[in-house]
Amino acid sequence: MDSVKKVFLAALISALVAGCDQGSKTDAPAGSASNAAAAAPGSAAAAAPAAPSAKLPWYVGQWHAPLDVQRYQIEQTKEEGKIKAWADAADTKATGKGELVLKIDETGKVTGTATGPLGELSAAGTADDQTLRVNLQPTKLLTPPEMFNGVVIAEKSAAGFAGDLKASSGDSLTVRKATVVLTKKGDGAKGPDAKDN
Numbered sequence: 394m395d396s397v398k399k400v401f402l403a404a405l406i407s408a409l410v411a412g413c414d415q416g417s418k419t420d421a422p423a424g425s426a427s428n429a430a431a432a433a434p435g436s437a438a439a440a441a442p443a444a445p446s447a448k449l450p451w452y453v454g455q456w457h458a459p460l461d462v463q464r465y466q467i468e469q470t471k472e473e474g475k476i477k478a479w480a481d482a483a484d485t486k487a488t489g490k491g492e493l494v495l496k497i498d499e500t501g502k503v504t505g506t507a508t509g510p511l512g513e514l515s516a517a518g519t520a521d522d523q524t525l526r527v528n529l530q531p532t533k534l535l536t537p538p539e540m541f542n543g544v545v546i547a548e549k550s551a552a553g554f555a556g557d558l559k560a561s562s563g564d565s566l567t568v569r570k571a572t573v574v575l576t577k578k579g580d581g582a583k584g585p586d587a588k589d590n
Contacts, residue, residue: 394402394411398564401446407557408457413541423542425581430537448552450501450522451497451522452501452521452522452525452553452554453497453498453499454496454497454577454578454579455494455495455578455579456493456494456495456496456497456505456553456575456576456578457492457494457495457576457577457578458491458492458493458495458573458574458575458576459490459491459492459577460490460491460492460507460509460558460571460573461489461490461491461571461572462487462490462491462509462510462554462558462560462569462570462571463488463510463569463571464482464484464485464488464569464570464576465559465568465570466479466569467479467568469482469529470526475524476525477582478544478566478567479566479568484567485512486567487511487513487541487562487567487569488510488569489509490510491507491508491509491510491511491571492507492508492509493505493506493516493573493575494506494507494578495505495516495525495527495560495575496588497520497525501519501520502519502526503516503517503518503520503522503526503527503583504516505521505527507543507558508531509575510569511529511541511543511560511569512533512535512539512540512541513531513532513533514529514530514531514532514541514542514543515529515531515532516528516529516545517524517530518545520554522544522549523548523549524546524547524548525545525546525547525548525556526544526545526546526548527544527545527574528542528543528544529542529543529544529545529558530542530558531586532570534586535563537562537563537564538562538564538567539562539563539568540562540563541561541565541567541569542560542561543559543561543564543569544558544559545557545558545559545561545573547573547575549580550574552575552576553574553575553576553577554572554574554575555573555574555575556572556573557570557571557573558570558572558573559574565567
C-alpha cells in the first residue's frame with residue numbers, strides 16, 4: 394500500500410511540475426505578445442506624422458497704419474458752456490503725420506505703439522473676427538495739455554481693419570482724430586478675404 398501511495402505521489406508531483414513548466418512556457422509568449430502590442434502603438438505613433446496645427450485666426454500678426462492726425466471738431470450748439478479751445482479752427486497743435494503699429498496674437502490680445510504728433514503712446518486692447526478695440530496711453534508722464542489718451546475702434550475690412558482714432562489731451566481742451574486703415578506687415582501678408590485665410 395505504501396508503494397502505491399509513493400507511486401501515486403510521484404505521478405502527482407511529476408504532473409504538477411510538468412504543468413508549471415507548461416504554464417511558464419505559455420506565459421512568456423503571452424507576455425511577449427502584450428509587450429509587442431504595447432510597443433506597437435508607440436512605434437506607430439512615432440512613425441505617424443505630427444498632427445497639423447490648428448489654423449490661426451486671420452488677424453494674427455503685425456499690423457501697420459499711417460496716421461494723418463487732424464483737428465476734431467466737436468459740435469457745440471449752445472453758447473452757454475461753450476469751450477473756446479474746441480472752436481478754435483486755427484489750432485494746429487498735435488496735428489500731422491504719425492504711425493500706428495500693432496501686434497495681435499492668437500488669443501486676440503493687441504499690443505503696440507502709436508507715434509507722431511500725439512506723442513509716444515502705448516497700445517493695448519482686443520481683437521476678434523470682426524472688431525478691433527484699442528486704448529492708447531502716453532508712455533511718458535507729461536503735463537496734461539501735452540499728454541494724449543485715445544481709442545481706436547475699427548471693423549474688419551477688405552484690407553484688414555478700418556476705423557477711427559480719437560484722442561484728447563489730459564486737460565480735454567485739445568481733441569484730435571485720424572482715419573485708421575490697418576494692413577498686415579511682412580512677406581505674404583494678406584487681408585481677411587484672402588482665399589487661404
